Amino acid sequence: MIGSRIRRYRKGAGLTLTELAERAGVAKSYLSTLERDQNTNPSVELVAKISSELDVPVNELVPELIEPEVAQFDNSDYAWWNLIQELRESGITLKELQEFVEFHKWKKQVRGDEPSSP
Structure with a gap:
């Protein structure tokens, strides 16, 4: 379960429950219920x-x-994952996002920022 993994890694890092709770910005009691x-x-x-x-x-x-x-994902991808969650919650569809990406690629190509593909 997740709790035993958190506890194992926390102890391996030499952190107390209080220290991890403060660093993660969560109540110690909540972290305790997880563990x-x-x-x-x-x-x-x-x-x-x-x-x-x-x-x-x-x-x-x-x-x-x-x-x-x-x-x-590793921890460096968290910002991307968070953005994906925000997009989902905002109601944007996958098709709308794909259209935006294609438009952005087209715009860069027209401005000469990106070589045209064959």
Whole structure:
């Protein structure tokens, strides 16, 4: 379970429960419920913060819960994952995002920022 993994990595990093809670910006009591597996459904954002503070990849903490495309992310990809979540929550569709990317590529090509493809 996620709690035992968090506890193992926390202790391996030489951090107290209080120290990790403060660094991750979460209440000590909440972190304690996670570590004791009383709460088994933390947000992706919280897991990413904890994994960052413990310097371990997110998928080390929740390999069975995390979406497959996110499991390969390391901590440096957190900002991208957060942006993807924001886009989903804002209601943008995948097609709309793809259209934006294509428009952006076209605009760069027209300005001469990018060589044209054959």
